[in-house]
Amino acid sequence: MKRVITVNVINQSGVLNRVTGLLMKRQFNIESITVGHTEQPNISKMTLVVNIEDDVKLEQLIKQLSKQIDVLKVNDITDKAIVLRELALVKVVSPPNLRLEMNAIVEPFRPQIVDTSKNVVTYQVIGHPDKIDAFIELVRPYGIKELTRTGVTATVREVQQNFYDQPTLSLLK
Amino acid sequence: MTANASTNAKIDATPAEMQKIENKPKNGAEILIQALQEQGVDIVFGYPGGAVLHLYDAMYKNPIRHILTRHEQGAIHAAEGYARVLNKPGVVIATSGPGATNLVTGITDAMIDSIPLVIFTGQVATNVIGSDAFQEADIIGITTPITKHNYQVQDVNDIPRIVKEAFHIANTGRKGPVLIDLPKNISNAIFDESKANVPDEVYLPGYQPTYKPNYLQIQKAIQAISEAKKPVVLVGAGVLFANASEELVEFVEKYKLPVVTTLLGLGSIPGNHELNYGMGGMHGAVVANNAITESDLIINIGSRFDDRLTGDTSRFAPKAKIIHIDIDPAEIGKNIRTDIPIVADAKEALKSLLKNDFKAPDTAGWIDYLNNMRTEYPYWYVEDEKEMLPQQVIEMIHTITNGDAIVTTDVGQHQMWTAQYYLQNHSHQWVTSGGLGTMGFGFPAAIGAQFAKPDKKVISIVGDAGFQMTAQELALLKEFNLPVKVIIINNAALGMVRQWQELFYESRYSQSLMPVQPDFVKLAEAYGLKGYCIRNMDEAEKILTEAINSDEPVVVDCRVKQLENVYPMVPSGKALHEMVGVKRI
Secondary structure (H helix, E strand, O other): OEEEEEEEEEOOOOHHHHHHHHHHHOOOEEEEEEEEEOOOOOEEEEEEEEEOOOHHHHHHHHHHHHHOOOEEEEEEOOOOOEEEEEEEEEEEEOOHHHHHHHHHHHHHHOOEEEEEOOOEEEEEEEEOHHHHHHHHHHHHHHOEEEEEEOOOEEEEOOOOOOHHHOOOOOOOO | OOOOOHHHOOOOOOHHHHHHHHHOOOEHHHHHHHHHHHOOOOEEEEOOOHHHHHHHHHHHHOOOEEEEOOOHHHHHHHHHHHHHHHOOOEEEEEOOOHHHHOOHHHHHHHHHOOOOEEEEEEEOOHHHOOOOOOOOOOHHHHHHHHOOEEEEOOOHHHHHHHHHHHHHHHHOOOOOEEEEEEEHHHHHOEOOHHHOOOOOOOOOOOOOOOOOOOHHHHHHHHHHHHHOOOEEEEEOHHHHHOOOHHHHHHHHHHHOOOEEEOOOOOOOOOOOOOOEEEEOOOOOOHHHHHHHHHOOEEEEEOOOOOHHHHOOHHHOOOOOEEEEEEOOHHHOOOOOOOOEEEEOOHHHHHHHHHHOOOOOOOOHHHHHHHHHHHHHOOOOOOOOOOOEOHHHHHHHHHHHHOOOOEEEEOOOHHHHHHHHHOOOOOOOOEEOOOOOOOOOOHHHHHHHHHHHOOOOOEEEEEEHHHHHHHHHHHHHHHHOOOOOEEEEEEOOEOHHHHHHHHHHOOOOOOOOEOOOOOOHHHHHHHOOOEEEEEOOHHHHHHHHHHHHHOOOOEEEEEEEOOOOOOOOEOOOOOOOOOOEOOOOO
16 A cells, blocks of 8 residues: 655754665665655655555554654654645657647646747646646657656645544554 | 773873863864763773774873774674673774774674664764775765664764763663764864753653553553463563563562563573573473463563564464563564553563552462473483583583573574573673674673673683684783683584574585684683683583683683584474474483
């Protein structure tokens, strides 16, 4: 199962290495990882998307991450109401005679054209990773020249519905 | 013991000159030595080199006892032995590059066995880090997965804070090694006290170990214990780290609870205590493993359910409810399902269990059953007319020392036999490499243990192969006149490897025999030490008594039967009750 996990860390050299090394050592497969500053100075937030076999492994991952001295907080936000976003830059072959057609087809995804040249257009598309997958499949037949994705970042929505029905992970069963 | 003359050199200076020296601004190295002294460090184990020259110069001027080993691995294992015996951090210093990488085995060993260490490595100057400079190694990268935490000092004014934090991290919560990497220019930079930010109390927001147990969880545990018919207390090293042996014994005596220990938990309850059913696991006692399998309640205090203890985890304690008390929440539920998790320090947990008076379970029948089984299935061996058996040697060491000596071992057959036959009277007299299973650990660890307890008898029981991995430290026995007794269980083989090859690879002894061994007596003599060789039991009693009771360091080469196996045994992948070799044939 895919889980979205956020990790708040003290922003020190080596902390990213510590987190990714730990995941590698314990045989967790990282699908994507993003890191950036938060509203607090010296604290960074990582958003991990990880493929995990079962709840026992998930509990281990959270506990092992929490154990690191520079890790302040670990949250599995998968089952919460969240906003999940990723950005992709997609360079697509787009000769002038096809360009209007392409722009019409991609329109529902609301991409921005951030660079163009004679035969190539670069789209910037933002959204849920599924949306980006769909966008990529859509333009693939035209010929993707280059593709780059940022990985997922996420935030928990202010209003949570059915908060108490959420499956939670706790030592105190 | 005579201290190294050079490290004890005092500065020959007048008071006025001393005043001048004291007012002189200090560099990073001097501040570091001062920070060590503030932590109460009175001995460090290490090996100098280019990147730590400033540090060693500071030590020359401001003496702190430094033990120069003959290899960095010797230094770190000695520090581990020291830390185990005193239950406080051992301190290690090595230079950059090869000095640092030579520590890696010991750091990993300390990590997996939760031994508190503070390790200082030199590093090349900050302006050349990353340029593949002479003797540069990325020791922070290398040790990130094998340390509890590590630091690279970037600013000389951070040194006092970092040292303080390192000792705090190493010696609290689940203990472990902390490494501080010190670039050469930082150790020579001038320290400015006004810019140093040293808190009175260490506060690390991401590190708040839980010591006190949760009240409700304790109540649940109490109820489960009261209702149990066949309870077993499984004791690991956590009890020793928490100095909770007294509470443990009081608790199990009060409620008549049978105890099984792990390899590293040995000594937490006296070896001959009537409620101690011995070590469980791969080469544990039949009664101990059966107690676990038959039990309806396992109370695990400070053990991490290591695979050598559990055997097949899916069939571990199939009938039991499991209470797991551990200071590290990540250990709970990692290997074995847990019904009542309690995150706490072993001492605090035992104290709160003792504070509540509750109905004792009726364990009389269960204890009778276990007592019968203990009598029926003792550890056994078959005497050999011609050859001396390793078990006999260890039994004899036990008799001579009355179970009071500090015993250190490597890993393998001799380690298992020592665990089986050397019943310990006290806590913190057992120093062995458990989780990592490090050959070459036992002898240097004995050196550290002897420095920690100069008045105690320290016996290092090692294999012939493991001893040769760190034998160069014999020089220290001579140099410091350390009365360590090195007992080599010499079967001219890698005993445990050979045993597995005999049992599971149809006796194809691939690279496990060592037909050519040094003359260990001459080796001892080469270092100016007394050496003995024992070939049969007739010689053994006299020589071992003389050797062990002497005040000098000795090396005893015990030529034992090569093809002896450690039994009983839970074969790899089997459950605890599927032991082989349970009875004398």
